[in-house]
Amino acid sequence: MNSAGQAMQTTFTNLSWLIKSTINFLMYPITCLIPILLVACTHQQSNGPDHYVIKGKTYHVMKSAKNYKAKGVASWYGSSPRNQKTSTGERYNMYGMTAAHPTLPLATRVRVKNLNNGRSIVVRINDRGPFSSNRLIDLSFAAAKKLGIKGLAPVEIEVV
Template identity: 55%
Template sequence: MVVLAGCASAPDTPSRYSISQDRAPSNDFDISGLEDARPRYEAPRKAGNKSPYTVWGKKYWVMPSADGYVERGIASWYGEKFHGHKTSNGETFDMYTMSAAHKSFPLPGFARVTNLDNGRSVVVRVNDRGPFHGDRLIDLSYAAAKKLGYQSSGTARVEVAAITVRPDGSMMIAGAPYPNAEAPIAVSDQSMASGQALFVQLGSFSQRSPADGLSRQAKQQTERSVRVRRIDTADGAFHRVQVGPFVSAEEARREQQALASRGFGQAIVLTDTR
């Protein structure tokens, strides 16, 4: 059996952990200043990427690439029991950072995780294996679960979209371009003439309900037009919550920063159809 240290759903080794049941930290951890993981290119490591591997008699395969991956399911979280122990790729698990465990992601990797019940999104770095209990899709660190608002309930319905980064720094999310928020945005006259424009996108969901919820929140925080735009892709339909359009990248950036200061930390600027 592969040793999968660190993940809340990995087989327990009594001599390894000082407490028997996982739990939240005793202190009231403040997440208000906690930033999401910053996607960057990292070559897959040998540690944690053996494929197939076996846990409790069941085989699992690691994806050769997470490019285009998007899936919905149940998220859980892990915390104090595993804090300070090794993750599957040899790093040290820190429940106060934005990390996650997944059964098949290449390690390390990055993903956007969206709580389908409240519309909140976070970006996490995947550096561990699991979860292996029931139908759970992903285990988040305690900090990431708290940012998504489900640390008290223990689980949540989520959408997981892989963020893949190429050696040149370009990024994709679930197979679509994912612009770096710090990079300049170029909008050509041709694209503007063909019905394209700049928007600040607050989130993208496979279901309409959380998109509508996020749209209502945004309308209370901006005087700009807010829309929910449905697009159909090879992976199914997505509902994009967008503010705009804007006539310049500078104008879009100002609105992005304003919305980020009002709690919309996942806002990105992109070009889309008017």
């Protein structure tokens, strides 16, 4: 091989080494960033706005539900229009253990006790309501059924 050929081979070898080194140098930070970006993408759903208005009344969502306990009247809602979304953005499922509350943070889990028969269950708040002044919580069909509620019932709710 002549000296021009050797020089060209050396140049290609050096260029190949430079490309591999650059790729390795860039891959390290990218590889480190991928898990961080994946964690950032799995951020919990927001509880939405800190307040909202229904029929002229302003409701302020609690910043914290810690130690929340209340007594009141529970109602339930059954079938709803197809593809109806809840306040969390998920589709309403009348067979899920879910409920609506006007001010508890979304995704809060509460124990609901039927004061008429002592039955209790845990539901997840995934919607807003009820918007009737004499109601505390709106239960899904399945939750109401497990509690033995056919219409309205006195309940005690407590964050778990």
